[in-house]
Each structure stands twice: as structure tokens, then as C-alpha cells.
Amino acid sequence: MKKILLALCLAPMFVLASDSDSLFIRQLSEEIMRRGKAYDHLRDLTKKIGHRISGSEAYNKASAWGAKVMKESGADVVELQECMVPNWKRGGKDEAYLLQKDGKSVLRPIQAVALGNSMGSGAKGVTGEVIAFSNFGELEAARDKIKGKIVFFNHAFDPAEVLTFRSYGAVGAYRRSSPGIVAKYGAVGLMIRSLSDATDNFPHTGSTAYNDSFPKIPAMALGLRDADAIWEAFQKGEKMHAKLITHGRFAPDTIAHNVIGELRGTEFPDEIITVGGHLDSWDIGEGAHDDGAGCVQTIEILRSFRALGYQPKRTIRFVLFANEENGLRGATAYADRAKQRGEKHVFALESDAGGFTPRAFGVTAKGEQFQKVRSWLPLLKPYGIDNINPGGGGADIGPLNRAFGTPVAGLSPDSQRYFDYHHAQSDVFEAVNKRELHLGAVTMAALIYLVDKYGL
């Protein structure tokens, strides 16, 4: 009954408001699609700075760049919030080879990349017979056959899963946890199938972790075509040896910064809305879709609000988070300080699923708040948002949700191509389409505007 009354209350308010809202959102769209700078900003970030892992000189350049662009885009205040970040270094050229039957001389190279946070093999590398599994169960069943070998996990994405993030979720443990699991049984090295469903052979890196009780063996991801070939050969009973050479190491933790631009609220300055992406990337490719796109979209919302003279009621923070990829230290620092200061965080939105054509928002919020966001769907639909789905947010705004129960949302662009580029050498500026990137920014700007105007 309460819900029905609420619906009756909200409905007329919504109807009254919708004309001016739809007009203002149209203005946002025209500003961003005609005069938007997100694409040019992305070119600068990717081509002048390039990839930018936490702890690198490139990351520091990127945060200085972010602060400069936030100022140029009209932030009232721009701040660099310090945090300590892990400092993993790839340390050299990754190499992987299949060996001749003698187990010594090289048969052919494999397209492979060391997993992030993994430890180097030493200059001589590790060599071993390849034993392949498609899942942890098969490994467990063969646990006494692992010793001295290089384990290859060929856990493929399910091509029939339409939502590619589900495929990624389903096989993510093979990248995150395998090194400790196979080292326990005496494996000397690990190769995994890249977490992707691409048609090319670029390997995809990403975070892994060890079990400290066992050796920190080299761990690499293979390009999918090499993974297919090795899997097929193994299934046919071919005996294979591989050699892995990696150089990963951790330097001491170091300082990095979140970049925070702010537009101060005119009516409820203490109510904070956060919108952001993460500025760090893996150390191959250019971090264009992951997550340069989310950063430049975030800045574009600020720029378009200023260009249209929009004065928010609530305080809006535009945040480029540090260290999403291998530590989440930037996001943690942001939420921790908010707790210390007793800030009131009313909403947070992240774009970290690529700069592709927008299709939906995923929203994690209580029932009535969720319904309120969903009631705005007709205002967002002309710009490509066909669904407001329950659940969703982003890694960098998760800590706000956990600390304050802040409602959080994530932009859900079309996901068919995301894992073609994710953490790979192919994630470059040229893989991003200007119209798709800008249209995503339009939908984000519209949602932030509505939350600012009506609260949640």
C-alpha cells in the first residue's frame, strides 16, 4: 500500500517535471554530441601518456593531466587526494615458447603476457611439460600428476552467454587464484587462457594473487588462438613442453593520487554525488576502453554542465580514481576519508565497462530509490538507455556503498566487444568510437542531472 501511495505521489511530480527535464537533457546531448571534448581528451590521455599502471611515472603524468583538464573544464575546486599504492613492475619482456620434443630447443613462440602482480621466473625462465585442464575439478582429479609441470587452464568464455560480464565472472577465478592452487601441487609455472572471447591472438593480463604458503611461480595468460592450438594438441595426446620467462616484481608501495574535481551544490552542498572512472590501467595497450573512456566521460559531464551554466543543487564530485586494477587503494582512500569527515554520500555513478554504445544503467539501491531511477527511463531512452537494471555500480564506488549504503549505479554499454580489448595490447584509442563514447557521456550527464535535481 505504501508503495502504491508513493507511486501516486511521485507520478504527477514526474509528469510535471518531465518537459523541462527532457529539454535540458536534450541540451546536454547537443552540447556533448556537437561540442564534446571527451574524444579529444581520450586521444591526449592515450597517445601522450599511454598506459599508466599504479606507481608508474605515467600514472603521475596522468593525474597531473587529469587535474589540469578538470580545471579547464570548470571545476570549482580540483584536488589531488594522496594514497599509497602497490608498485608492481613487469620488469622486462615476457616470453613464452613451445619447445621441441627434446624439451629443450624452441619449437615456436606463444603470444603470452605475465599476469599482473605475478613474480618473475628469473632470467633463465622455467621449463616443464604442459598439462592442461579446462577447470579446477579436472586439476583436483589429477593432483598427483602436476609436480614439475606447467599447468595450462583452458577455461573458455561461453560464447552463447549474451552478457559477456557474466562469462568474465564465471571464469575470473582462473586468473585471480590459479597460481596458488597449482603451486600447491608442485607446478613450476602456470598458463591460462586469456579472459576473452576475441577472434584475435592478443593475450590479456589482469590481477592475480599467490598463496603465500607455496612458491610464487610465473603465471601467464595466452592469446586465444595459441590457447586453442595447445588445448587441441593436448586433447590429441601430444606431449608438449613449454618455457616461460617473466620478470615481475613489486617495488615498495608508493604515492599516487585520486583526481577530484568538484562543483559545489547551491541548495544542499553537504549532499555529495560522485561520478567517476579509474585513471590507472594495465601496463600494455593504452587503457582506452579500460578505463580512459570512463575518465573522459566523467570530465565531459563537468564540462557540459559548465558550458550550459548548470548550477547543481547538490555537490557533485568528478573523480578519477587511482589503482582500481591492482589494489583499489584510491577508492578505499576516498571512502575512508568520507567516513572520517562524516560526509553524506547520496549517489555514486561509475563508467568502467568501456566506451561503447550505451544500453542500460545497473543500479544498486533500495526498492523505492530504484523505482525512482527507473521512473526516469523515458527521459533516457532517446539516448540509448533501454533498461534500468537492478544491481550494478563499479569497483571504485563499491566502498561508498558498503560504508554508507549509498545508492550506486554503473553505465552498461553494449558488452559484446569489451573483452576483445580488456587488459590487452589492443585496448587503444583507435578501438573507441567517438559517437559511442560521447553518447555514453550524455546518458551519464542526464542521470547525474536527475539525481541532483530530485534527490534519491
Next chain:
Amino acid sequence: MKKILLALCLAPMFVLASDSDSLFIRQLSEEIMRRGKAYDHLRDLTKKIGHRISGSEAYNKASAWGAKVMKESGADVVELQECMVPNWKRGGKDEAYLLQKDGKSVLRPIQAVALGNSMGSGAKGVTGEVIAFSNFGELEAARDKIKGKIVFFNHAFDPAEVLTFRSYGAVGAYRRSSPGIVAKYGAVGLMIRSLSDATDNFPHTGSTAYNDSFPKIPAMALGLRDADAIWEAFQKGEKMHAKLITHGRFAPDTIAHNVIGELRGTEFPDEIITVGGHLDSWDIGEGAHDDGAGCVQTIEILRSFRALGYQPKRTIRFVLFANEENGLRGATAYADRAKQRGEKHVFALESDAGGFTPRAFGVTAKGEQFQKVRSWLPLLKPYGIDNINPGGGGADIGPLNRAFGTPVAGLSPDSQRYFDYHHAQSDVFEAVNKRELHLGAVTMAALIYLVDKYGL
């Protein structure tokens, strides 16, 4: 009232049917996403044959290839339906230059392509002062200043128009009709801004036509960056001369073929459902999105039906149409023969908007038929179809609609990138994503299955 009764009638039928339907559509999806051959077929068509304008040897190879693949994919009958097609030849290398202020020696080349059906300039080309307009109104106002000049139309897409096909529609007349209009006022050549909103500089060809009362002047489309530069210089008052060299001509009409594969209906063999794309393409690039994608999706529906042992109730025709780009003779021949034979065409579906991620179907049908298709939306939504929109179809199935009132539909993939590639050198296999292409085929197969099962 009638509509309400109908809804009450249809609703339970739909509910009863939906479980088995959703299961069968899931099977189609698994067959196509896991074992689909559309992407491999597209590679063959684009890389082994390449572009294939009507009348070319390549088109004949393509129709032979189509017939072979239709047979391999399990058609009961495969037929090559003959038709006469126009036979335009580019005839040589297109060249366009800006000239030095003397109006003679070359300043720099311009990325430009002769429009389809346009006549050559002769080997020496035409030279003239450039006069630029953004629309026909401006031209009319300056009609006495045109004589002896080269007109440049810089009618840009509106970047704020989310639906790119609307932008294309809004400026299409500048490509189709300009040569006759400017020749009337004595222009010696025509340059138009390519019909695109891309960030690159590839020029885009496409059909044009003359007014037979005036000279058939050379007509070219410019890459967008060159168009921007020339427009900007003209706005600043710079006097520019250009030289255009083209070689277009028509050879006599020649024979081409529609490729028609058929699955014979078991219950209502006389009721015909047509699904198709067009096999011809412009003579640059590889015709991958336009419309290799629609052709291989069409074949994939046939293949997946056969692979799952699906026996249609109605007769399904899988058609690769000839000559969509510059004559529509294949589509016309198909509808004409249907009239002569008194065939009953109950539905037609075309994919000719690129092999991008599916988002909607556009359906041109009477109210009750349209509502019936729309009632299937929940069955299509898991595969990316978020909307069933009124209006839509395809150039090749338009004649069926006009001849019989046949309800027609078109797949509407996301359109943000389509005009980046449309009729340009960049429309190559590599621009098509396998998952997006196959997901489009899934949604088409599902719709054809539903129409076959329930009729319209």
C-alpha cells in the same frame, strides 16, 4: 473493444507457447553463438571475392559462392534467379586536387571518390574555382555565380541526431540529386561532403543521378577531414581551384542473379516467408557491413534451422538479392515473378543496416500484425532486442510490401558506427565483430521461427 478482445485471445495463446518458444530460441542462440558459420562465411565473401558491384565478374563469383553455401547449409532447393542489371564501371583511378592560386599546378590531393553512376570527366579532368554551399537554398540564392565553377556541398550529418539513419536521410538528396541541379546552373563539377559522421578521411561513394537536360558533370564525394578543411577555407574567403578526374561510364546492362535457397513448408507450403540481404556492394572496400553481413546472417538462419532439425510449417526463402545499390533490379524481379505466379508472401525480413549488435526490429505491418510481433518482445529481449518499432523493412523487400501488402521488417542493429564504413574503403571484414554479427543472426532466426510458427 475489438483490440481488447484480440489481446485477451492472444495473451493466453502466447503464454502457453512461450516456454517451448523460449527454449527453442535458446537452442538457436546456442547453435549460432557456439557453432555459427556466418563470420567464416563473411571472411570468405570479403577476402576471397571482395567488393562486388552489379555487372562485375566479382558479383558473378559471389552469386556462385552464395548458391554453393546455401546448398552446404541445407537448402531443399537453391536457385539462381536471373535479372538484368545496370553495369556501371568506375573505369580508372579517381583523382581530386586543390590547385595553387594560379589555378593550374597542384597544391595537394584531396581524398575523394566518384559517386556511383557518375560519368567520367575525360582524361584531362575538369578544373574550376570552388564555390561552396551548405544546402540547396544557398545554391539557389547564388545561382548566377555557378557557371564554370566546381560546386562543393558541405551538408553535414547532425552529430546530435542519435539515430544515424535519420541523419543519412536528411542529407541523402545532396548525393542523389545534386549533379543535375548544379549542372543546370553551369557548374563543371560537383564535390559533396561524404554522407558520414566518421572521424577519419575515407570518402564514401553511393548512387547519384543526373538530369538528362543538362551536362553529366563529374561528381565526387570527399573525405570528411578534407571537406572540413575546404569548407573552413571557403568560409574565410579563400579563393580555391580544384581539379577532378573521374572515369565513370555505363557498359550495356548485363545478367546477374538473385540467390534463393528454400526450405519447403510442411503445413502451409504456399505461404512464403522471405529473409534476406543484398549480395552486391559498391566497388570499394569489401562490402562487409553493407551488406555481406546481411547475406551471411541470412544463410546462418538456414544453417541453424537445419542443424536443429527444424521443419518449418511455411516455406522459407533465404534470398541474397542482386543490385540493391544501383537499381534494385533483383528485388524487383523477385516481386514481379511472385506476382506472375500468384505467390502468397506472408512476411519478409531484411538485414541491411550492418553487422552490429542487435537492438530492435522495425516492422511495417497492420495494427494487429504489428501488435502480434510486439507481443514476442520478451522472447527476443535476452538476445539484445529491446524494442519493436513501427516502420522499417529493407530496400529489397519493399517491392513485396508494395505488391502484396506483405508485412516487412528490418533488423535494427546499433547504428552509431554504420556510416563510418558505409560505401567506403573502410567497410572491410575487420570492421565486423563476430559476436555482434552472430547475435544479429540469432535475433533474426528467432523472429523467423515465431512468424513461421504462429503466422501473422
